[in-house]
Amino acid sequence: MRETSLKMVHELAKKDPRVVFVGSDLGAGALDAMRKEMPERFYMEGVSEAAIIGMAAGLAMDGYIPYVNTIATFITRRCYEQVAVDLCLHNLPVRLIANGGGMVYAPLGPTHMAIEDIAIMRALPNMSVVAVADAEEMKRFMAATLDHPSPIYIRLAKGGDPVVTRPEHGFTLGKAIELKAPGRIGFITTGVMASRALAASEIMAKTNTPAGVLHMPTVKPLDESAVLALAARVERLVTVEEHSRIGGLGSAVSELLTDNGVRTPLLRLALPDQFPEDYGSQEHLLEQAGLSPAAIAEAAQRA
Amino acid sequence: MTAVVADSSSTAAGLDERSRYLRTLVVDALEGGGRGHVGAALSLIEIVRVLYDDILKVRPADPKWPDRDRLILSKGHGCLGLYALLADKGFVTMDDLKKQCRPGALLGGHPEIRIPGVEASTGALGHGLAIGVGLALAARMQKRPSRVFVVQGDGESNEGSVWEAALMAAKHRLANLTLIIDYNKMQSYGNVPDVLPLEPLADKLRAFGFGIAEADGHDVAQLQRVFSALPVDAAKPSAVICHTVKGRGIAVCEHNAAWHHKARLPADQAAALRQELMGA
Structure with a gap:
């Protein structure tokens, strides 16, 4: 599901020049195909979630559709005020792709398990909250994200999840x-x-x-x-x-x-x-x- | 307490007529709205004055003109200073200014994007520079000449997000981005060196990868020179440290933490402040 969502960012970027990707120090090789094909719209930034959300807001204010990706707990808890003020108050089309919703990172302990992400994202005006069931639904969903005018929180599962949607x-x-x-x-x-x-x-x-x-x-x-x-x-x-x-x-x-x-x-x-x-x-x-x-x-x- | 040394001209007498007039607009807003962060607004009057009079390419009649320069007042609580310029330039009306913070008003206690000429809703501190990084990157990708100016407070510089954004601005060599620090040496509780020291501030920003300039933030000619010479370094973001006086221009406000935020300004006191400013 995660791989599908990132591949879809690349696919969307091929179709639409407004799409940019912003990662926060992801694993080596993440979305390499997009980085190679369109380096000007691929940003791999540091472990700086607050500033990354602000940066994405600035990009969106001037016409871009940033897809921002990091671990769910960090893209919610760590930068909640930036998500609330920079994205939701300004009502900007930024997409937060959150790795490891729920218990996916079980071996890594409570700092990495996103158990209240839906609650805190749902409480923010203008924010949509999405958790698809499988990779096939992820494809259909991602294609529908391009023209939504407001922020979307996208909760990812582990990957390899059974396909139950058609x-x-x-x-x-x-x-x-x-x-x-x-x-x-x-x-x-x-x-x-x-x-x-x-x-x-x-x-x-x-x-x-x-x-x-x-x-x-x-x-x-x-x-x-x-x-x-x-x-x-x-x-x-x-x-x-x-x-x-x-x-x-x-x-x-x-x-x-x-x-x-x-x-x-x-x-x-x-x-x-x-x-x-x-x-x-x-x-x-x-x-x-x-x-x-x-x-x-x-x-x-x-x- | 660490002593804060006032500069030699820390009264209205050292300010020219336009600077004093703009301060009367702050008094108008304060009186009309019944509240406001006065000290923070008065310390940045010359900064926003020189930006709007001489530097920023903006169109009051077309505030969303794509090629405009962007100014973000990251220290949103200094908004009465910004509102004075927005009213003076015609982005908003003098009536709007006098109704700030009242029910139904266009202008509130912090700037919001629904106000013509305001680029970002601020008030929560430490957000402006990161947004500025995004705006500067967007301008570069879209090959627009737009420049981005972020006015940040010294107390605001306590926020970690500011330094995250500084790292990113340097990484991307955003020469079209200028961080202006309104360094009035006072924050809400007291003096900056007592609450959380920033010195050596210029060295810190230099080490973070900025081209550095410093100026007397109330000296119009100096600000014009420094802002006209930006970027400091063609391959770096710029930081202009403006040494200012909190509450500058009104004796009772200067260096006075009690005037950080002022509630209620009776008509007679407002009249006295106008007299102090325009009679100086």
Whole structure:
């Protein structure tokens, strides 16, 4: 997914002279093809996230569309005021490509795990928040980023994630995608949790609580009509996200239901409100947090 | 406390009529709006005066003209000084100036991009230079003659983002970018050397890769000479350290931390300040 997103920056840059890439001391060889082909629009800057966001803002003020890439925790926590003021207050078309959303960097510990990125990005006016499910959806999404006039936060997963979306789903910012028609239960997911919820729904298919999956590649703006329509069709909603239970997809859905007086029961499956305390793999930490397909299925049925 | 030595002409008497007139506009804004960062505005009057009168290629009737020079007031709290020039040049009206900070006003307590002539919304410190790096790179890529000027405070220079941006400006050899430091030696709490020393400031910026110039920031002729000779080095960004006096031109404000931010200026006091300025 990461490789696809960066390759797509290069593809977009070939089509549109406004596209520039700004990296923050990425791994050697990152996006070399673009660097070689169009060095004037390839910036590899230092470990200076605050200034890089400001620089991207300046470029965008004069007509460029900067795609800025570094690790998710650094592009959010480290330079939050620059993102808020330089990008969101000025409402500029800068794209933040955030490596390692959620528990991807499990072996590297809590400094590298982005567990509240969706919450803090979602709180900023003018910011859109996107977490696609797979590399194929990433291609469709990236192609749709060119002409959006405002900033977008793009949460990347690990890579090699199962492909669960199809070309006919297309991509429209702010539109949900029904991956599986709802049964008594409706899962609402974002990012790679789509494939886990689908797997959970397979487990549940033979029970008396079949479940569908509504994938929300865009957490903000939330596809409110899709959520409300689903809430009207199911006995229970279950949000699934690789993110703190504070402020992410589950919170967004909960806020929407509350604001509309919808009483459909909602179960929020998410990471606990604590810094990750273990290492190992993303898979391991997700299992610990109760986000394996079996645990998701069990929790959804138990509730 | 470290003593701050005033320069020899630290009263309105040492200022010419235009400099004193521009300060009366700051008094107008302060009186009309009922609040403002006075000291910071008064220390940078000559800097923005010389930029707008003699240096910047801008068009008040066409504020978004692509080939214009860009000025970012990174120390956004000095905005009354900028507003005085924007009103004087016709980007905004004198009425706008007198209504600053009131409900429905165009001008607020920090500059925002919806104001004609304002390039970036500032007020959070340490943002301007990095944005300036982006603007200067954009001008270079688009082969525009635009130059970028960033006016930064001395207290603002405490921010780490400033030094990140300085490294980047030097890396890209942005000769079309000039950092102007309004070095009035006072920040909110007190004197710069007591709160967080910056010296040797010129050496620091030189070591970061800037071409350095220094000037008396209230000496119009000196500022004209220095700004007209930019860039200092054709292969480097420039930094002009302007030695200024916080609150310059109004005796009660000078070197007075209590006038960093002033709330309420009664009409009689405003009249007295105008008298001090124009009667000087």
